[in-house]
Amino acid sequence: MNAPVLSRRLFLAASTAAGGGLMLAFNLEGEARAAGPAALSAYLKVSPDGKATIASKIPEVGQGMRTALPMIIAEELDVAWEDVIVEQALADTKVYGRQVAGGSMATTLEWDGMRRVGAAGRWMLIQAAAAKLNVPAAELTTEPGRVVHAASGRRLSYGDLAQAAAAIAPPDPKTLVLKDPKAFRIIGKSHVQTDTDAILTGKPLFGIDVRLPGMVYATFLKAPTFAAKVASADLAAAKAVKGVRDAFVVEGGTALDGLLPGVAVVADSWWAARRGRNALDATWAEHPTSAQSTASLAARAAEFAKAGAQRVARADGDVAAALKGAAKVVSASYDYPFIAHAPLEPQNCTARVKDGKVEIWAPTQNPEPGRALVAKTLNVPPENVTIHLIRCGGGFGRRLINDYMVEAAFIASKVDAPVQLIWTREDDIQHDFYRPGGWHNFTAGLDAKGDLVAWRDHFVSFGEGETFVRSGGMNSTQFPAGAVANYQHEVSVMPLGIPTGPLRAPGNNAFGFVIQSFTDEVALAAKTDPVEFRRKLLGEPRLIGPEGQNDSFHTGRMRGVLDLVAEKSGWGRKLAKGRGLGVACHFSHLGYVAVVMEVSVAKGEAKVHKVWVAADVGRQIINPTGADHQVQGSILDAIGSTLRQKITFENGAAVESNFGDFPLLRMSETPPIEVHYLLSDNRPTGLGEPVLPPAPAALCNAIFAATGKRIRSLPVGDQLA
Amino acid sequence: MAYTLTVNGSPHTVDTEPGTPLLWVLRDLLDLVGTKYGCGVAQCGACTVHLDGVPVRACVTPVSRVGAKAVTTIEGIAANPVGARVQEAWKSLDVPQCGYCQAGQIMSATALLAATPKPTDAQIDEAMDGNLCRCATYPRIRKAIKSASGQAEA
Numbered sequence: 001m002n003a004p005v006l007s008r009r010l011f012l013a014a015s016t017a018a019g020g021g022l023m024l025a026f027n028l029e030g031e032a033r034a035a036g037p038a039a040l041s042a043y044l045k046v047s048p049d050g051k052a053t054i055a056s057k058i059p060e061v062g063q064g065m066r067t068a069l070p071m072i073i074a075e076e077l078d079v080a081w082e083d084v085i086v087e088q089a090l091a092d093t094k095v096y097g098r099q100v101a102g103g104s105m106a107t108t109l110e111w112d113g114m115r116r117v118g119a120a121g122r123w124m125l126i127q128a129a130a131a132k133l134n135v136p137a138a139e140l141t142t143e144p145g146r147v148v149h150a151a152s153g154r155r156l157s158y159g160d161l162a163q164a165a166a167a168i169a170p171p172d173p174k175t176l177v178l179k180d181p182k183a184f185r186i187i188g189k190s191h192v193q194t195d196t197d198a199i200l201t202g203k204p205l206f207g208i209d210v211r212l213p214g215m216v217y218a219t220f221l222k223a224p225t226f227a228a229k230v231a232s233a234d235l236a237a238a239k240a241v242k243g244v245r246d247a248f249v250v251e252g253g254t255a256l257d258g259l260l261p262g263v264a265v266v267a268d269s270w271w272a273a274r275r276g277r278n279a280l281d282a283t284w285a286e287h288p289t290s291a292q293s294t295a296s297l298a299a300r301a302a303e304f305a306k307a308g309a310q311r312v313a314r315a316d317g318d319v320a321a322a323l324k325g326a327a328k329v330v331s332a333s334y335d336y337p338f339i340a341h342a343p344l345e346p347q348n349c350t351a352r353v354k355d356g357k358v359e360i361w362a363p364t365q366n367p368e369p370g371r372a373l374v375a376k377t378l379n380v381p382p383e384n385v386t387i388h389l390i391r392c393g394g395g396f397g398r399r400l401i402n403d404y405m406v407e408a409a410f411i412a413s414k415v416d417a418p419v420q421l422i423w424t425r426e427d428d429i430q431h432d433f434y435r436p437g438g439w440h441n442f443t444a445g446l447d448a449k450g451d452l453v454a455w456r457d458h459f460v461s462f463g464e465g466e467t468f469v470r471s472g473g474m475n476s477t478q479f480p481a482g483a484v485a486n487y488q489h490e491v492s493v494m495p496l497g498i499p500t501g502p503l504r505a506p507g508n509n510a511f512g513f514v515i516q517s518f519t520d521e522v523a524l525a526a527k528t529d530p531v532e533f534r535r536k537l538l539g540e541p542r543l544i545g546p547e548g549q550n551d552s553f554h555t556g557r558m559r560g561v562l563d564l565v566a567e568k569s570g571w572g573r574k575l576a577k578g579r580g581l582g583v584a585c586h587f588s589h590l591g592y593v594a595v596v597m598e599v600s601v602a603k604g605e606a607k608v609h610k611v612w613v614a615a616d617v618g619r620q621i622i623n624p625t626g627a628d629h630q631v632q633g634s635i636l637d638a639i640g641s642t643l644r645q646k647i648t649f650e651n652g653a654a655v656e657s658n659f660g661d662f663p664l665l666r667m668s669e670t671p672p673i674e675v676h677y678l679l680s681d682n683r684p685t686g687l688g689e690p691v692l693p694p695a696p697a698a699l700c701n702a703i704f705a706a707t708g709k710r711i712r713s714l715p716v717g718d719q720l721a
Numbered sequence: 722m723a724y725t726l727t728v729n730g731s732p733h734t735v736d737t738e739p740g741t742p743l744l745w746v747l748r749d750l751l752d753l754v755g756t757k758y759g760c761g762v763a764q765c766g767a768c769t770v771h772l773d774g775v776p777v778r779a780c781v782t783p784v785s786r787v788g789a790k791a792v793t794t795i796e797g798i799a800a801n802p803v804g805a806r807v808q809e810a811w812k813s814l815d816v817p818q819c820g821y822c823q824a825g826q827i828m829s830a831t832a833l834l835a836a837t838p839k840p841t842d843a844q845i846d847e848a849m850d851g852n853l854c855r856c857a858t859y860p861r862i863r864k865a866i867k868s869a870s871g872q873a874e875a
């Protein structure tokens with residue numbers, strides 16, 4: 001192995017691949033230093049047959065990273081996409097650095113490093129060619145899969161050079177010259193997802209498709225009230241069911257994201273396990289949260305609204321004085337419900353525990369915390385836990401939490417066979433880490449000219465003291481923070497015994513709704529067109545917040561997408577009676593997105609006829625087909641949840657249980673969506689999340705334009721009846 | 722009970738309870754895992770297979786009711802020229818996101834096109850409304866159905 005070259009971020013090591021050719025291992029965060037180069041696994045391999053194998057380190061949940069990241073490497077390496085083979089990397093953050101499908105961060109974090117990896121491979125192949133042809137490297141260029149010596153017309157294929165390149169020390173990544181984006185052949189062109197063929201032909205790909213020799217199937221029944229203990233279960237009845245191998249009580253703990261109490265049933269087939277579970281007739285112990293209900297939480301929130309906030313999180317200027325002096329004051333209270341993620345593949349995980357070693361096949365968005373949880377629960381060292389990253393049938397943030405992983409591992413530790421745990425859909429909807437509900441009590445003041453002079457948001461959420469429950473917090477930098485002289489962000493929290501967690505654009509998926517809906521109300525009070533009012537509020541192009549900080553907000557970039565969406569949607573045009581256009585714009589996950597929807601309401605139902613989206617996620621869309629997928633998917637996700645989704649709680653337990661009472665959007669409700677990217681001179685950033693937050697408000701503002709009915713509480717449900 | 726099923730043209734004998742849903746017979750006993758579990762109660766369409774060409778939800782179809790009907794799953798749909806065309810259209814439009822629902826979508830779309838070679842939007846809605854896609858790939862599903870039926874996208 002050649003001497004590793006280290007830069008601040010990128011670590012490269014070259015060696016000969018098994019079977020010959022160049023193996024270029026790398027690490028983006030330099031953490032491999034401690035582990036040593038031997039700990040690096042293959043990332044980029046160029047084989048003697050000219051094929052480039054690229055290991056994709058990010059879990060795949062349908063966001064397309066198994067395609068987009070390898071495209072970046074392939075571009076700079078300069079190989080034909082047809083010659084690229086993508087392999088899934090194991091979960092090992094010591095080797096790979098961050099391995100999370102979440103936060104829309106992969107594109108922005110990996111962009112530069114992935115380019116340099118590809119460029120390093122290309123550089124080494126060029127050096128090998130220079131030696132072979134005995135010409136200076138500077139005289140050589142590449143075309144896909146070949147090094148070219150233009151002066152003599154000689155060409156050498158990468159395959160023929162791969163072995164020699166393995167003996168060359170990798171370059172210092174910082175010194176590499178990257179391609180001029182104008183010369184991109186792969187980036188910026190649509191490439192069908194890596195796994196599309198396998199998906200379309202029904203090949204085993206997903207967590208529930210994993211098959212191991214001697215594997216058995218398990219189901220795990222938990223209390224409807226979160227973390228309640230098992231009072232009784234008829235284990236004998238379950239074991240009497242044909243095919244059932246074992247049934248046992250799991251003591252479990254109290255941490256909502258750990259191993260909870262329940263009853264495991266293990267069988268030769270999942271259906272037998274399921275029948276065994278039905279025979280359990282389990283009862284549950286009383287639990288301190290079993291009095292909790294949607295109504296009791298709402299009642300507490302109403303008390304906060306009346307009594308005033310527990311604390312002030314941010315205060316610019318003097319909101320009270322500004323409101324007193326305002327020509328007009330607008331107040332409104334908004335709320336949104338808990339909702340479930342409901343990825344179409346129910347939670348599942350396969351595990352084998354043998355001789356103190358744990359091997360896991362997990363559809364997970366975030367393997368590392370799962371490893372820690374399994375190690376702790378099973379009392380084994382973390383290095384004895386191997387995690388295979390399996391394609392997820394949807395994530396949406398649900399699989400950032402690995403409760404199902406620890407359940408599978410624990411059950412497998414009690415059984416002398418590999419175990420595949422599969423949750424029922426009911427388990428999935430009733431034991432989610434829900435997007436928490438929340439309440440916002442807004443007051444805004446306008447001066448005589450109709451300009452915004454004061455903004456107050458009293459946010460009521462869950463937590464204790466200054467700590468919020470997971471994904472229940474709110475940043476104090478939400479626009480119009482920094483754009484209005486008097487701004488106050490107030491917070492109250494109440495305790496909660498319901499698991500919560502990140503759902504696509506966490507926090508922002510709700511803040512976009514409340515802020516952009518209330519902004520519409522304020523525009524109306526100012527007698528100003530909603531787009532015009534937003535333009536005024538954005539003002540001069542400038543950065544609000546410090547340079548380089550993720551929540552710093554550029555008013556000019558938002559203005560750009562707002563103008564673009566207004567133009568494309570024909571904002572201001574006359575519509576038939578009963579139809580309306582609604583606009584909203586929101587910044588999150590480094591992306592600036594504006595949305596217009598055209599909506600009609602008839603017979604108490606809102607129908608979206610068309611959606612226009614303008615998004616600024618920097619200078620480069622890597623894989624347009626994947627990007628459009630994320631944009632359209634986010635919009636439709638938002639329409640579905642805004643119109644109908646909610647999880648209600650009674651007796652400390654979720655009421656909804658399957659797609660009948662937790663409906664997903666359907667084909668017939670899907671409007672055409674026009675997508676426009678505003679390419680700006682900023683680094684490329686992710687698209688899996690930022691498009692969702694403005695959509696609910698665009699929809700509800702359009703409902704208002706069509707009917708005069710302001711939606712201040714989600715879901716829309718039967719409020720239009 | 723022993724049941725002999727014809728799946729994708731070949732006979733298979735399985736020994737199971739009469740009430741076992743065809744879905745779990747396919748997945749756990751025959752190792753045909755392309756057919757997916759999404760809800761178990763005929764609400765999502767992920768488990769759609771054909772019985773004699775008719776789309777059914779395998780999660781609520783007891784094995785005892787299959788009888789002599791030919792079972793076709795995603796693994797066998799390419800043998801049907803309409804199915805192959807549907808797969809081709811799905812690929813060229815890069816329909817899947819996570820992909821989990823797509824076997825069911827393809828089975829429903831193939832049955833639709835076999836019965837209605839040039840479906841209208843309303844017919845597409847009707848045939849496909851029972852197939853949920855959490856990633857919401859519906860715009861491309863519609864496009865792919867039109868393309869497979871030789872109709873230009875409106």
Ligand code: FES
Nearest residue numbers: 759760761766780
């Ligand atoms: S699993 Fe059969 S319809 Fe959902």
Ligand code: FES
Nearest residue numbers: 820822854855856
């Ligand atoms: S592609 Fe993910 S559920 Fe349809």
